[in-house]
Amino acid sequence: MPGQLIARGVARHLAALGFACVEEFVPARGLRLDLLALGPKGELWVVECKSCRADFTSDRKWHHYLEWGDRFFWAVDSTFPTELLPAETGLIVADGYWAEILRMPAESRLAGARRTAVTRRFAAHAARRLQALRDPGAALGDS
Amino acid sequence: MPGQLIARGVARHLAALGFACVEEFVPARGLRLDLLALGPKGELWVVECKSCRADFTSDRKWHHYLEWGDRFFWAVDSTFPTELLPAETGLIVADGYWAEILRMPAESRLAGARRTAVTRRFAAHAARRLQALRDPGAALGDS
Numbered sequence: 001m002p003g004q005l006i007a008r009g010v011a012r013h014l015a016a017l018g019f020a021c022v023e024e025f026v027p028a029r030g031l032r033l034d035l036l037a038l039g040p041k042g043e044l045w046v047v048e049c050k051s052c053r054a055d056f057t058s059d060r061k062w063h064h065y066l067e068w069g070d071r072f073f074w075a076v077d078s079t080f081p082t083e084l085l086p087a088e089t090g091l092i093v094a095d096g097y098w099a100e101i102l103r104m105p106a107e108s109r110l111a112g113a114r115r116t117a118v119t120r121r122f123a124a125h126a127a128r129r130l131q132a133l134r135d136p137g138a139a140l141g142d143s
Numbered sequence: 144m145p146g147q148l149i150a151r152g153v154a155r156h157l158a159a160l161g162f163a164c165v166e167e168f169v170p171a172r173g174l175r176l177d178l179l180a181l182g183p184k185g186e187l188w189v190v191e192c193k194s195c196r197a198d199f200t201s202d203r204k205w206h207h208y209l210e211w212g213d214r215f216f217w218a219v220d221s222t223f224p225t226e227l228l229p230a231e232t233g234l235i236v237a238d239g240y241w242a243e244i245l246r247m248p249a250e251s252r253l254a255g256a257r258r259t260a261v262t263r264r265f266a267a268h269a270a271r272r273l274q275a276l277r278d279p280g281a282a283l284g285d286s
Binding site for chain 1 (some may be wrong): 151154155158163164165181185240259262263265266267268269270271272273274276277278280281
């Protein structure tokens, strides 16, 4: 299943838990998170969506994603060989319609200054994408 | 000119200044800001759009909007009788395509805790509206 469909199912489930999600969030140059979720208490969860074994084994950057959220999850479909995934990371199984958290990872809380910066960037990212959809005539820089 | 068109022009201009905007933001029960803009340094600007004299004179809540941003502006079209507006407030003249800041109000900076809370709520608002547009099949609570 393509990663974008997995992301859709994950975003639906996290919304039901009170989180708001953005996709393809760029926390720093050269890094792109599949999904960043902001929780009701300001928690930030990073979710990487993997469509298949090769999609996971070819990802050489994932260790860098850890530092942008309080918790880190993989999201995969039900056919994915989950034994590949590091035991200390979170695990979500999803399809295009829904998702379930199978393993909750330990929390590694962001420092306050980084939380503030990431939350602000999340806000700008979501608002700019929203404006681009609501007002296609506006020429907006990407975030 | 309807307030929504004015808001569109204001959002375009503020985007060019590096701000990201959301419309119809609810900072607290019973209050609705026409436009809340988040700046590159985390500034929060409140903009109320008024379509005509009656739209302004019937607004009995606007003093409550001041406490949700660092600066407060009215946005009106070029036919609006701007002498009605308090001199200490900001003034933007807009149409549906663009806007111009005619008077920059003094800054009254939010306390840190409120800035954090409003920024987080801005982020969740924008992300939920964006998700609702990208994934109409998801049933999402409004923020």
